[in-house]
Amino acid sequence: MEQPLLELRNVTKDFAIGGGLGLTERKIIRAADNVSFTIPGKKPTILALVGESGSGKSTIARIILGLLEPTSGEILYEGKDVRVWLKRDRKAYRRNVQMIFQDPYGIYNPFYRVDRVLYKAIKKFGLASSGNEANSMVVESMRAMGLRPEDLLGRYPHQLSGGERQRLMLVRMLLIKPKLVVADEAVSMIDVSLRCIFLNNLQDLKDRIKMSCIYITHDLNIAYCVSDDMIVLCHGKIVETGETKPVVKEPLHPYTQNLVSAIPIPDPKKRWKDTVDIGDVTFKELRSEEGCIYSHRCPHVMPICKEENPPLTEVKLGRRAACFLYR
Amino acid sequence: MQGLSFATSAKKYLMTVLKTPVRIFKLNNKMRVGIAVLSIIFLIVIFEPVINGFLLEGRHPLSVGSFKPLLPPSQEHFLGTDILGRDVLGEVLHGLRYSFSIGIIAGTISTAIGIIVALMAGYKGGIYDTILRTATDMMLVIPMWPIMATLAAYLRFMSIYTMALLLAVFTWPWAARTIRSQVMSLKERPYIDLAKTTDLRDIEITFEEILPNVLPYLGAGFATAVVGAIIAETALEMVGLGPGNIQTLGTLIQWAINFGAVVMGNWLILAAPILFLVLVFISFNLINIGLDEAYNPRLKKITGL
Amino acid sequence: MDPILQVEDLRIYYKSIFGDIESVDGVSFSVNPNEVFGIAGESGCGKSTLVEGVLRLIYPPGYIKSGKILYENKDLLRLGDEELRRLRWKELSYIPQGSMNSLNPVLRVEEQMVDSITAHTDMPKEEARAMSIARLKDVGLPVEVARMYPHELSGGMKQRVIIAMAILLKPSLVVADEPVTALDVVVQKSVLQSIANLRDNYGITVIFVAHDLAAHAEIVDRLVIMYAGKIAEIGSVYDVFEDALHPYSKLLVAAIPSIEKEAVEGIPGLAPSPLNWPLGCRFHPRCPYAMPICSKEEPPLKEVRQGRYAACHLLR
Numbered sequence: 005m006e007q008p009l010l011e012l013r014n015v016t017k018d019f020a021i022g023g024g025l026g027l028t029e030r031k032i033i034r035a036a037d038n039v040s041f042t043i044p045g046k047k048p049t050i051l052a053l054v055g056e057s058g059s060g061k062s063t064i065a066r067i068i069l070g071l072l073e074p075t076s077g078e079i080l081y082e083g084k085d086v087r088v089w090l091k092r093d094r095k096a097y098r099r100n101v102q103m104i105f106q107d108p109y110g111i112y113n114p115f116y117r118v119d120r121v122l123y124k125a126i127k128k129f130g131l132a133s134s135g136n137e138a139n140s141m142v143v144e145s146m147r148a149m150g151l152r153p154e155d156l157l158g159r160y161p162h163q164l165s166g167g168e169r170q171r172l173m174l175v176r177m178l179l180i181k182p183k184l185v186v187a188d189e190a191v192s193m194i195d196v197s198l199r200c201i202f203l204n205n206l207q208d209l210k211d212r213i214k215m216s217c218i219y220i221t222h223d224l225n226i227a228y229c230v231s232d233d234m235i236v237l238c239h240g241k242i243v244e245t246g247e248t249k250p251v252v253k254e255p256l257h258p259y260t261q262n263l264v265s266a267i268p269i270p271d272p273k274k275r276w277k278d279t280v281d282i283g284d285v286t287f288k289e290l291r292s293e294e295g296c297i298y299s300h301r302c303p304h305v306m307p308i309c310k311e312e313n314p315p316l317t318e319v320k321l322g323r324r325a326a327c328f329l330y331r
Numbered sequence: 332m333q334g335l336s337f338a339t340s341a342k343k344y345l346m347t348v349l350k351t352p353v354r355i356f357k358l359n360n361k362m363r364v365g366i367a368v369l370s371i372i373f374l375i376v377i378f379e380p381v382i383n384g385f386l387l388e389g390r391h392p393l394s395v396g397s398f399k400p401l402l403p404p405s406q407e408h409f410l411g412t413d414i415l416g417r418d419v420l421g422e423v424l425h426g427l428r429y430s431f432s433i434g435i436i437a438g439t440i441s442t443a444i445g446i447i448v449a450l451m452a453g454y455k456g457g458i459y460d461t462i463l464r465t466a467t468d469m470m471l472v473i474p475m476w477p478i479m480a481t482l483a484a485y486l487r488f489m490s491i492y493t494m495a496l497l498l499a500v501f502t503w504p505w506a507a508r509t510i511r512s513q514v515m516s517l518k519e520r521p522y523i524d525l526a527k528t529t530d531l532r533d534i535e536i537t538f539e540e541i542l543p544n545v546l547p548y549l550g551a552g553f554a555t556a557v558v559g560a561i562i563a564e565t566a567l568e569m570v571g572l573g574p575g576n577i578q579t580l581g582t583l584i585q586w587a588i589n590f591g592a593v594v595m596g597n598w599l600i601l602a603a604p605i606l607f608l609v610l611v612f613i614s615f616n617l618i619n620i621g622l623d624e625a626y627n628p629r630l631k632k633i634t635g636l
Numbered sequence: 637m638d639p640i641l642q643v644e645d646l647r648i649y650y651k652s653i654f655g656d657i658e659s660v661d662g663v664s665f666s667v668n669p670n671e672v673f674g675i676a677g678e679s680g681c682g683k684s685t686l687v688e689g690v691l692r693l694i695y696p697p698g699y700i701k702s703g704k705i706l707y708e709n710k711d712l713l714r715l716g717d718e719e720l721r722r723l724r725w726k727e728l729s730y731i732p733q734g735s736m737n738s739l740n741p742v743l744r745v746e747e748q749m750v751d752s753i754t755a756h757t758d759m760p761k762e763e764a765r766a767m768s769i770a771r772l773k774d775v776g777l778p779v780e781v782a783r784m785y786p787h788e789l790s791g792g793m794k795q796r797v798i799i800a801m802a803i804l805l806k807p808s809l810v811v812a813d814e815p816v817t818a819l820d821v822v823v824q825k826s827v828l829q830s831i832a833n834l835r836d837n838y839g840i841t842v843i844f845v846a847h848d849l850a851a852h853a854e855i856v857d858r859l860v861i862m863y864a865g866k867i868a869e870i871g872s873v874y875d876v877f878e879d880a881l882h883p884y885s886k887l888l889v890a891a892i893p894s895i896e897k898e899a900v901e902g903i904p905g906l907a908p909s910p911l912n913w914p915l916g917c918r919f920h921p922r923c924p925y926a927m928p929i930c931s932k933e934e935p936p937l938k939e940v941r942q943g944r945y946a947a948c949h950l951l952r
Contacts (some may be wrong), residue, residue, distance in 0.1 A: 056820040057791075071524055098530040110521035115543040121525065128530050165906055166679075195678040196847065197891045200902035222820060225850070229893035229900060252895050266825040268850035270892040272873045275854050280826035 007083050008042040009216055010068065010184060015039045015077035017063050017240075035063040036074070037240035037297075043184065043218070045082070048210045050217045052227035052248060054263075055237035061220045063240075065186045068218070069103050081184075099129050102182040106189035108169040112161035118172060119157050125180050145178045149205055167198035174205050181213045188220045203230045224267050228252050236260045239297045242316055246323035256325040259298045296328070304329055361624065365617030372431065372611060379428045383421045392421035393578060401597055410599045414590045422583055423603045429491060430579040431611065433564050436495035437502070438557030444499065445506035445556070446542075446549060452507070453514025454537045463511060467504040475501050479563065480572050489574040498560045505559070506552040513548050517541050550622045554615040565608065580604035639666035640809060640841050641690070646703030648682075648689045651696070657910045659685045659698070661865040664937065665945075667843060669808070672835050674852040674873070675845045677862035678888075680907050683845050684733065686862070687811050690843075691730050692720060707809075725756045729807040733814045736794040739786040745772075745797055746782035753804055771800040774838070775830050792823030799830055803840065810834060811843045816851060828855050849892050853877060858943075861885045864908050864918035867937055870945040881946035884919050917949065925950055 017036040037060070043051055053061045066072040068079060070090050079086040081101065089097035105111050112118060122142050125131070132138035146153045151171055156164060164172070170190060177185055187206070191199040207230065209215050221227050227234060227248065234251045236244040236259065244257040255261045265278070295310040296302070302309065308328050316326040375382065383392050390397045400416040402408055410419035448466075451459035479501050486493065517523070518541070526536050567573045568581025569588075587593070587601040648660040660682040667673045675683045688694055690705055692712060705712040707728070712720070724730075732738075740748055749768035753759055759767070769782055775796045786794060795815060802810050812831060816824040832855040834840040844856055852859055852873065859876055861869045861884065869882040880886040887903045894900075905922035908914055914921055920930035929949050937947040 056822070066524075069524075069528060071527060095530050098528055101528075103524065103528050105521050105524065107521050111525055113522040113526075113540055113544070121529075124531075125529050167906070195907065196849065197678060197888060197903035198906075199893065200891055200900040201904070203893070203900075204902070223893075224821070225893045225895055228895040229897070262822060264895070266822040267895060268821075268824070268828070268848070268854045269896060270850040270853045270877065270889065270894050271896065272853045272856075272877055274896070276825065276829070279829050280822065 007045050008080075009045045009082065010043040010218075011040075011078075011080040011083075012042070012064075012068070013040050013078045013080070015064070015067060015074045015079060017060070017067060017072065018075045034240050036060040036067070039064060039077070039237075039240070039242055041235055041242065041245065043216055048214045048216045049233060050207070050210060050219055050231045052231035052234045053218055053220045053237060054222065054224060054227050054234055056222050056263075058239065059222075059237040060240035061237055062188055064237075065103070065188050065218070065220055068186055069101060070097065095129070099180060100183045102177060102180055102185045104170070104173050104177070104185060104187040104190045106192055108166040108173075108193055109161060111173065112169065114161055116160075117157075118159055118161055118164060118169070121172065122176055122179060125176055129180060131179060141179060142175075145175045146172075148178060149175050150201070151175065166194040167202065170194055170202055171205060174202070174209060177209055177215065178213065182215060184216050184218070186218045186220070189222075190219070191226060192221070192223065199226070200229075206230065224252060224263060236263070241297045242326065243297065244323075244325045245316070250323060256319055256323060256330065257298075257327050258302045258304055258329075260325075262301075296326075360621075361617045362621030365614045365619075365621055368610060368614035369618065372427070372607075372614065375424060376428045376431045379424050383424060387418055387421050392425040393417060401595065404599065410603055411597065413586075413597060413600045414595070419600050419603060422578075422600075423580070423607060426578055426580040426583045426604060427607050427611075429577055430561055430564065430581065430608070433491050433495050433498070433577075433579065434557040434561035434611070436492060437498040437560035437564075438553050440496060440499035441503040441556040441560065442506050442549065442553045444503040445552065446510060446545075448503075449507040449510035450514060450537050450542065450545075453511040454518060454541060455533065460511075463504070463507055467508050470501070470504045476566075480567060480570075483567050483572045483574065487574060488576045491577060494564065494574060494577065495560070498563055499556075502556060502559055502563070506556050509552055510545055510548055513545050514541055517544055547622050551619045554619045554622075558612050558615050561608070561611065580608055637669060640669040640708065641667040641843075642704075642706040643690060644704040644706070646686070646689060646705065647701040648685050648694060648698060649701045650698045654911055656701075658865055658913065659910060660689060661913075663703075663862075663865075663867055665860055665867065665870055667809075667841060668858070669841050670835060670839050671857040672832060672842045672844055672855050674856035674859035675843065675862065676847065676849055676852050676859055678847055678907060680864075680910065681862040682865040683847075683862050684813055687730075687813055687843060687845055691724075691728060691811060693730070725752070725807065726805045727808050729802040729805075729810045731798055731802050731810065731812040731815055734818070735798050736791065736818075739794060739797065741786055744783055744785055745789075749782075749797075749801055749804060752801060756805065767804065768800075771804055772797070774803070775800045775833075776826075790823070791819050792827055795819065795823075795827050796830055799827070799834075803834065803838070806838075807840065809841045809843065811845070813845045814847070815844075816846065817848070824851070825854075831855060849889065850894070861888065864913055865910065866918060866947065867945070868919065868947060870937075871943065875944055881940055881944065881951060882919075882948050883923050883925050883950070885946075887924075917947075 015036055016034065016038055019033045019035055021031045021033060039060070043049060053064065055061045063072065067074050070086055081089060081097065086097065112121065123138060126138045126141065132141055142157070143153045146156070149171060151168070156168060156172065161169060191202050194202065203226070206217060210217060219227065219231055231248045234246065234248040235242055236251070236257065238259045244251060244255065244260045251260065252264055255264050266280070295312065296314050299305050299309040306328060314326045314328045316324050317330060318324050319330045387397065394417070396416045398408065398412045398416050398418060400412055400414050402412040404411045408418050408420065410423065412418055413422065448459065448463050452463040479497065482497060523536060523540060526540050531539070564573065564579060565581035565584070568579055569585050571585055573579070573582060583604040584601060593601055643666070644664050646660060646663045647658070650657040650659055663686060675686065677683045685698070689700055690712070694700055700713060703713070715723070746765060746768055749771070750761060750764045753764040753767060754761065769779055772779065772781055777793060777796050777800065781789065781793065781797065789797065815831065816827050819827060828851060831842055831844065834842055844852070846852060856873045858870070858872050860867055861876065861882065863884050869876060869880060869885045871881070876885055877889055880889060891900055891902050903922055908918060908921070916931040916933055917923070917935050920926045923930065927949060935947045935949045937945050938951065939945050940951050
């Protein structure tokens with residue numbers, strides 16, 4: 005069997021809140037709960053990690069990037085544990101696993117010009133052997149991404165638009181050529197008309213440099229547009245996986261169904277027909293310990309749902325859901 | 332790319348660092364005034380020997396009996412003379428030189444220690460953080476004044492450097508604390524994550540990513556440290572606990588009180604040092620506030636200046 | 637029926653060291669009673685500034701250069717402070733951007749609502765309390781919410797509390813600026829439906845400002861598309877989505893990713909900077925149908941068909 009590019013095995017991450025001086029109660033928030041999935045090695049894929057806020061998707065992103073340690077579980081990159089990579093072969097891991105984050109302003113150090121994000125990467129990863137080579141690499145890569153070096157280089161971050169800054173991050177990817185990039189809400193802070201350009205650039209990179217991508221978002225419209233496969237998260241647990249199109253067109257898990265039915269469609273002829281019950285959006289929820297993660301809101305809830313946690317099972321070929329409806 | 336020498340990269344770093352204040356200097360009135368006044372004071376301090384040489388015709392400002400005592404202000408003696416026959420303006424400029432120097436040196440040492448500890452404490456946490464927090468807590472709990480006074484009295488004769496060092500040792504945690512909280516908040520910024528994924532080491536991140544963004548606080552911290560040091564030193568002198576071989580503005584104030592200058596109508600010898608001290612404080616504080624406003628533009632609207 | 641609000645040639649500029657920033661530059665439209673009127677556009681187009689101007693919430697360095705804002709035939713720009721204060725909250729209500737995060741964290745929901753009632757009317761406290769609870773019910777919140785603190789509520793609930801507060805005194809017009817931007821998709825749906833409900837069950841007119849065109853498609857009756865401080869198109873939501881007149885509107889609708897679409901096309905180029913509006917039609921540098929005249933003359937906003945306006949030289 006071919007070795008997957010990335011494999012997560014039973015990754016769990018707990019955060020402790022409060023309980024400092026014995027004045028407040030110490031609460032454990034389980035951001036990621038027994039998460040396991042793989043990214044295949046042979047063909048570059050774009051995998052969408054979809055979920056609402058609090059679903060744990062950003063936590064998983066940071067764990068994969070090595071910015072956060074999991075409470076338990078393993079993350080294997082090309083078969084080797086990430087912890088081992090970071091200890092013995094850190095530069096290689098960093099070179100191969102990169103990130104694109106949401107905030108196109110915060111990602112740049114306001115003290116320096118934007119060129120620095122490109123040149124620093126070239127320097128740190130030894131991508132060029134001379135200053136001239138570095139310069140020509142930068143110019144070529146920018147042109148390849150449809151950006152004009154004359155307009156952008158030498159500027160400070162606040163002088164560029166959000167869209168330009170995010171696309172410059174893609175130029176950085178073109179230079180570094182990582183095998184995997186983790187993009188967390190990469191387009192949510194840029195204008196709609198520019199989003200497609202960014203997403204098209206991303207898919208272009210996937211073909212050009214054989215780069216896989218984990219695209220994290222809460223926006224199913226974008227996930228549908230850009231990804232090949234999809235994983236749906238709810239409160240830190242995986243509830244459904246499969247190829248993107250079928251998951252969105254025929255969702256299996258009730259949570260996914262709820263999510264899909266709430267997507268605003270940009271077509272006034274296709275408006276929502278149902279209304280959201282206030283019960284769906286009630287008070288801040290405290291995690292229920294036993295039972296299915298969605299049992300308190302599920303329209304198809306059965307007695308067993310409150311007692312046992314449904315395992316992720318293969319319902320149809322290539323499609324899995326964690327729901328007792330499909331036992 | 333490996334061949335980039337330390338000197339070249341240090342120079343580039345310095346250039347970027349120096350360019351930032353210039354960027355904001357253009358937009359801020361308060362900083363301009365503060366820097367202007369400070370520059371004048373700085374020039375006076377540097378050229379004090381020359382100025383005094385000229386004014387006093389070669390006599391040392393503190394030599395007793397150079398002139399007739401208790402002369403009122405006149406064209407030859409702008410601020411008159413004191414009870415021991417010394418030109419008041421000459422004394423004040425001389426004292427300013429020492430007060431200012433001690434303040435700057437103490438401020439520099441204090442800020443230098445402060446930054447290093449704060450950067451380590453803020454970024455790496457762990458034992459560095461423990462050291463800083465213990466030191467700061469000690470400063471808060473243990474009364475510094477009596478200890479400093481005792482030490483000052485014990486070391487009867489000091490150079491300005493020893494004095495500055497003494498002051499710095501007792502004041503560095505304050506600056507460090509402010510910088511540390513800045514560092515801790517900067518640590519959470521997305522560009523730090525980007526730096527980590529670009530395989531920058533912790534040291535590189537601390538100095539290249541965090542330090543430049545902490546500089547404005549450094550400027551403010553330095554200004555505060557200098558003002559604090561001058562105040563502490565003046566206070567020591569005023570109660571007679573200052574080292575006997577250094578004459579600062581504080582010393583002058585003490586002499587004025589001791590020799591009953593006001594009673595004799597020679598209030599200038601008390602007012603002049605105070606006035607110069609106030610000028611120094613105002614100029615540093617203006618720079619402080621100006622820096623603050625430049626980095627928090629909203630403040631400008633509120634103060635309306 | 638007469639429009640409830642009519643804006644005529646409104647210009648809102650900001651003073652800066654570079655000269656005047658022409659944020660809103662000659663905008664005219666009218667809002668009918670009992671409709672949800674959408675104002676859409678990307679960042680920098682001026683929509684937030686526009687509604688702040690309509691409510692006279694522009695502070696220096698911004699200023700209203702010229703124009704008329706007729707609310708029930710009174711020009712809001714000529715009203716005195718006292719009259720304006722009386723109109724605010726009772727007839728014109730505002731839900732600013734990010735307002736769900738500006739609930740007072742140390743007061744219970746009910747207290748905040750009662751405070752705003754007693755600040756604007758002479759109603760006794762008991763009556764005010766009863767009215768607050770009634771409003772909470774109106775937006776679909778359970779009565780328990782009244783005694784809770786803001787931090788105990790989820791994002792969607794906080795936003796509904798804000799809506800409840802905005803309709804406390806039964807205003808005729810509510811202006812909501814990006815009310816659902818920070819919310820999860822299911823919560824977004826419920827809040828959008830609350831807003832549509834204001835029109836359906838309470839006869840309130842809503843001006844809905846958002847950059848997300850899909851949200852407009854779900855609840856809005858008529859809509860304005862703004863670009864670079866000017867209006868590109870006005871029309872019913874069906875008209876704009878299916879058969880847009882202005883090239884920008886057409887491209888914008890085509891650029892929205894959707895699960896109903898297989899591919900999307902972006903709009904090349906960048907939104908222009910307010911310091912440097914292009915000459916002639918502001919969209920011409922990015923427009924695939926640009927003609928020579930487009931770079932010289934600004935197209936006026938014309939009524940092309942009944943109720944449909946567009947500013948484009950193609951529509952002569």
